[in-house]
Amino acid sequence: MGETRVARIGRVRHFAWLVVVAGCSFDHGWLPGGTGGSGDGGIVDGNGSGSDGEMITADARTCWDVAGVNVNVCLPAPLTGTTTVGSAVGAIDTDSSGTGPLQCKSLVQGSTDVCVIAAQSLTIDSGRTLSAHGSRPLVLLANQLVIDGTVDVSSELGGQRGPASDPQACGIATLPAGAGGGAGGSFGGKGGDGGDDDNDNNGANAANATANITTLRGGCPGTGGGANGPYGGHGGGAVLLIADTLTISSSGVVNASGSGGNGATQGRRGGDGGSSGGMIAIAATSLTLDSNAEVFANGGHGGGGSSNGTAGQDGTEPTSPTSGGGNGNAGGNGGDGGPGYSAPMRDGRNGTGGGDGGGGGGGGAGVIRIYTPNVPTGPNISPPASS
Numbered sequence: 001m002g003e004t005r006v007a008r009i010g011r012v013r014h015f016a017w018l019v020v021v022a023g024c025s026f027d028h029g030w031l032p033g034g035t036g037g038s039g040d041g042g043i044v045d046g047n048g049s050g051s052d053g054e055m056i057t058a059d060a061r062t063c064w065d066v067a068g069v070n071v072n073v074c075l076p077a078p079l080t081g082t083t084t085v086g087s088a089v090g091a092i093d094t095d096s097s098g099t100g101p102l103q104c105k106s107l108v109q110g111s112t113d114v115c116v117i118a119a120q121s122l123t124i125d126s127g128r129t130l131s132a133h134g135s136r137p138l139v140l141l142a143n144q145l146v147i148d149g150t151v152d153v154s155s156e157l158g159g160q161r162g163p164a165s166d167p168q169a170c171g172i173a174t175l176p177a178g179a180g181g182g183a184g185g186s187f188g189g190k191g192g193d194g195g196d197d198d199n200d201n202n203g204a205n206a207a208n209a210t211a212n213i214t215t216l217r218g219g220c221p222g223t224g225g226g227a228n229g230p231y232g233g234h235g236g237g238a239v240l241l242i243a244d245t246l247t248i249s250s251s252g253v254v255n256a257s258g259s260g261g262n263g264a265t266q267g268r269r270g271g272d273g274g275s276s277g278g279m280i281a282i283a284a285t286s287l288t289l290d291s292n293a294e295v296f297a298n299g300g301h302g303g304g305g306s307s308n309g310t311a312g313q314d315g316t317e318p319t320s321p322t323s324g325g326g327n328g329n330a331g332g333n334g335g336d337g338g339p340g341y342s343a344p345m346r347d348g349r350n351g352t353g354g355g356d357g358g359g360g361g362g363g364g365a366g367v368i369r370i371y372t373p374n375v376p377t378g379p380n381i382s383p384p385a386s387s
């Protein structure tokens with residue numbers, strides 16, 4: 001896909017100090033002073049005075065405002081330095097400052113609380129992965145940001161929990177009656193319904209898709225299956241990429257998918273629903289997105305229901321933009337778990353024999369926001385991006 005440029009929209013605001021990061025100088029490609037009209041989702045370089053008479057005070061602070069996801073970041077000094085993820089690194093804890101070049105600090109006044117990693121030049125080498133977990137969303141901020149490797153804020157059943165997943169806005173789901181399958185988590189899209197058990201007790205219906213998403217946040221968990229015990233899956237995490245020049249190459253991957261659902265333990269139980277995808281937001285003055293790059297926030301596969309004699313299998317996580325996870329097969333004559341978004345069938349299957357639980361529904365789509373004048377499209381962006 002070709003290069004696109006961000007329209008000069010939004011307005012400068014005088015922000016309080018939000019985030020401290022190590023290292024900081026930057027010749028901005030965004031408009032100094034934030035001239036131009038207002039607009040939801042606009043990004044603003046607030047280095048200087050604005051046409052509306054407001055200005056950043058003359059203390060060398062540099063601010064970015066991504067209004068569409070309610071994130072505004074002010075640094076105490078301009079960006080400087082080069083950071084390259086060229087070797088194995090541990091997962092970033094967005095609740096901790098960390099050590100070495102991949103440090104983040106987080107304070108918040110009037111904005112989403114975020115963990116920022118900033119440098120003048122930030123590169124993730126091919127074959128390398130930058131992953132994260134914690135309660136705050138991850139923000140990567142650079143003059144030049146190159147993703148040849150993987151940015152992973154996904155959740156995995158029994159493993160990593162993506163940053164800012166399962167926020168309070170998801171609510172608390174009601175477990176299905178009997179041994180019905182749990183519903184898939186909903187976020188940008190509705191999760192699948194849980195399958196019925198053999199006695200035709202309804203599986204839990206998935207909540208409606210979240211409307212009017214205005215903050216940077218992660219996705220929602222699926223519902224536990226009837227009589228299956230506590231649910232262990234999590235929605236996909238949240239990441240915001242801010243850059244003057246952003247390149248995601250043919251080997252580049254950004255993954256914010258949700259986890260699969262637990263398979264039901266032996267004894268006529270419903271499988272757990274898969275979790276929804278999380279959120280990927282991109283704000284760049286110049287964006288180059290290779291047609292083979294993968295940007296996805298899909299839902300996980302629901303877990304399989306069990307019979308009295310056989311346990312169901314766990315659902316798994318998406319591995320590509322066209323994947324909704326796998327497995328989730330039923331035990332005995334229980335119901336199979338439904339695949340998560342982007343698969344066409346997301347409802348869990350019904351149990352078919354005596355003593356069999358329903359399968360969990362697949363997780364719904366996450367959210368992808370790309371703030372450029374022409375939002376890129378294609379099969380390797382899942383779900384389709386909006387602005």
